[in-house]
Amino acid sequence: MICFTRVDSRLIHGQVVQAWLPEIKPEKVLVISEQATQSSLMTKMMRMALPQGYELEVSTAKEALQSLKKDEAKKVFVLIEDLNQLLELAEQNISLKKVNIGNTKYEEGKKEYSAGVYFDKKDLAIISSLQKKDITFSIKALPSSLEAKINA
Secondary structure, three states: OOOEEEOOOOOOHHHHHHHHHHHHHOEEEEEHHHHHHOHHHHHHHHHOOOOOOOOOEEHHHHHHHHHHHHOOOOOOEEEEHHHHHHHHHHHHHOOOEEEEEEEOOOOOOOEEEEOOOOHHHHHHHHHHHOOOOOOOEEOOOOOOOOOEEEEE
16 A cells, blocks of 8 residues: 655665655565666665665566555655656556655756755656646645645
């Protein structure tokens, strides 16, 4: 069962480890990252950054459905690298009710919407299409931060 969904291009880092994991208390962290699935070093670094007691799986968006079905009884924190991969998850009819945006990479042509969160027209189109499927979005760096809604 998905207990939390977050888009954060930094994947496993200080905010996730120090703030979100203790707040959410998942059993497993499912990282959705094409790049990380192709880099054993990146996967090893994430495993080292993750405290003991949390299971880690690194997957592509296409493989995520199998992992979630296999672990239906576990509380799973889904950590997604970017909005394109989030869209791939949603297209598999994976139940995503609420998505937290923590950080997105700056790239030329993207506008800053909040500290560390950048969107271009394509990103906003993805958010808008997913909002039409009753998925809500918010920008929130930490559990204690004020939540900003996104209306694409």
